Amino acid sequence: MILRRRGRAASRIAAALLLGLGSGCDLAPEYRPPHYLLPDGYAGSGPFRRADPADTLPRGPWWERFGDPLLDRLEVQATADNADLAGIYEQYVQARDLAAEARSALFPQVVGNASTTDNRQSEHRLFRSGGGGPNEQSSNQIEATASWEPDFWDRLRNQTRQQKRLAQASAANLASARLILQAELATDYVGLRGLDSQDAVYRQAIGFYRKAVEITELRLQGKIASGLDVARAENQLTATEALDSGISGQRAVLQHAIAVLAGANPSTFRIEPVGDARLTVPAVPAGVPSQLLQRRPDIAQSEREMASANAGIGVSRAAFYPDISISLLGGFQDTGFSLASLPNSLWTIGAGSVLPLFQGGLRRAELQRSWSQYSQAVDAYRSTVLGAFQEVEDGLTLTAQLQTEAQEQREAVAAADRAQAMTLALYTGGLTNYLDAVVAQVTALTAQIAEVEVETARLQAAVSLVRAVGGGWSTADLPSENGVLPFNPVAVTGSDRVPRRDGTGGGTDEASRPPDAVP
Numbered sequence: 001m002i003l004r005r006r007g008r009a010a011s012r013i014a015a016a017l018l019l020g021l022g023s024g025c026d027l028a029p030e031y032r033p034p035h036y037l038l039p040d041g042y043a044g045s046g047p048f049r050r051a052d053p054a055d056t057l058p059r060g061p062w063w064e065r066f067g068d069p070l071l072d073r074l075e076v077q078a079t080a081d082n083a084d085l086a087g088i089y090e091q092y093v094q095a096r097d098l099a100a101e102a103r104s105a106l107f108p109q110v111v112g113n114a115s116t117t118d119n120r121q122s123e124h125r126l127f128r129s130g131g132g133g134p135n136e137q138s139s140n141q142i143e144a145t146a147s148w149e150p151d152f153w154d155r156l157r158n159q160t161r162q163q164k165r166l167a168q169a170s171a172a173n174l175a176s177a178r179l180i181l182q183a184e185l186a187t188d189y190v191g192l193r194g195l196d197s198q199d200a201v202y203r204q205a206i207g208f209y210r211k212a213v214e215i216t217e218l219r220l221q222g223k224i225a226s227g228l229d230v231a232r233a234e235n236q237l238t239a240t241e242a243l244d245s246g247i248s249g250q251r252a253v254l255q256h257a258i259a260v261l262a263g264a265n266p267s268t269f270r271i272e273p274v275g276d277a278r279l280t281v282p283a284v285p286a287g288v289p290s291q292l293l294q295r296r297p298d299i300a301q302s303e304r305e306m307a308s309a310n311a312g313i314g315v316s317r318a319a320f321y322p323d324i325s326i327s328l329l330g331g332f333q334d335t336g337f338s339l340a341s342l343p344n345s346l347w348t349i350g351a352g353s354v355l356p357l358f359q360g361g362l363r364r365a366e367l368q369r370s371w372s373q374y375s376q377a378v379d380a381y382r383s384t385v386l387g388a389f390q391e392v393e394d395g396l397t398l399t400a401q402l403q404t405e406a407q408e409q410r411e412a413v414a415a416a417d418r419a420q421a422m423t424l425a426l427y428t429g430g431l432t433n434y435l436d437a438v439v440a441q442v443t444a445l446t447a448q449i450a451e452v453e454v455e456t457a458r459l460q461a462a463v464s465l466v467r468a469v470g471g472g473w474s475t476a477d478l479p480s481e482n483g484v485l486p487f488n489p490v491a492v493t494g495s496d497r498v499p500r501r502d503g504t505g506g507g508t509d510e511a512s513r514p515p516d517a518v519p
Contacts, residue, residue: 027314028158028310061075062466063075067280068279075186078263082181085178088174089174092167099160099166101163102156103160108147109147110146145329146328147327148325150326155315161308162312165305166304169304172297172478173298175300179467179470185258188257196273199247202247215427233438236441240445255270295473302385303381305381316367323355328349391468396465406451406454406458409450416446416447420441420444423440424441
């Protein structure tokens, strides 16, 4: 008889399980990300369309296209050792674990319990009934409790979707932070090499000005020039030396910034000066199609946050419906240790339901807030994409204009150098005064420094443009919703693998990693 009742109870539980698994009702609205139409050549107006990333730009380490081995090494070092990036990586790990925590509610929760006690009552216990009965007795018990909530309204599933999509957004945020770090390092490195080039220009000018001082002193000794010419030449020399000293200070500051980005100690970090770094300006397509914006991780992050907010509406809607739970407790209890016997067994099977009847508008307010959060996420997504198009357009405009400016500046330098050489030759021959020579020297030096600055700005604009189009990242690198989950729910160890911070794939085994190990 007992076995028959247990069989009927088990049948009811199994039926409830099948009903809960097969009859879920998703109350979240159908997710349709906004689609904006735009021609491939974006000119700053009109909506645009989301599409798969194009393959016209190179994938992988984009900084290698600048052709500097030291920059390549620094980028790899920064990706591995930057402390800020490591912190953002841990945020991603935590987001994945939150997704796993939300998913755990979909499964039955099973808890085991065991206890043993030895009890004695007082001979003079109040209201003690007469008669016999032991004053001392043991109680041993083992039991297991199982509880499960059938997700009829997809509340738990939508909560899980929320966290998985937020974990995807965190992965995109990690990729965005990595891209920002790499671009900032490249910009600082280009700036440092630009200062090296300026230092080389100043040193060359200083050598030229020293020779000019010698010429004016010789002419003064020959009484064919005045002391004013010597003073002007010396002033030109010392002023240029002062400018060169300022370059050294700026370079030291940039070197310290690069050290911190690379995760190194600024006091021991050093980049040797190079007079002519010869960095290559990478070729970027003249007209970047709109699809390339799908290579930007910040857009992917914004879109995933929008998708998470959409699932949140389903969670708020499900709160209007009853929550149903099923629980089961079973075990054995005995005064001794004969626990595994049928007479000493105990069990409880139950089901409960909670339905909100009146809460003063609480559920309706929560639902309205969910809709508002989704609308806010849509607006944020649109703003992010518009800002991305602006950055791409700015980068294209700057690179095109600076290329023209660099060519014109090279021509100006050539003309200024000719004028400087001719003016000094005329002065040496006594055919002009030294003031003309000083003017020609200042003009030539200014043109050379301007040429270096334009070339530096051109390289930095190329870095900004590469960053604007997402570097070597694409939405194909974004993990899927199930891909962000750190482990299988039935796994005990050895399967909770996480991607490396450098974004190259693979992973590290969290279960086998020492607590102080750097991923």
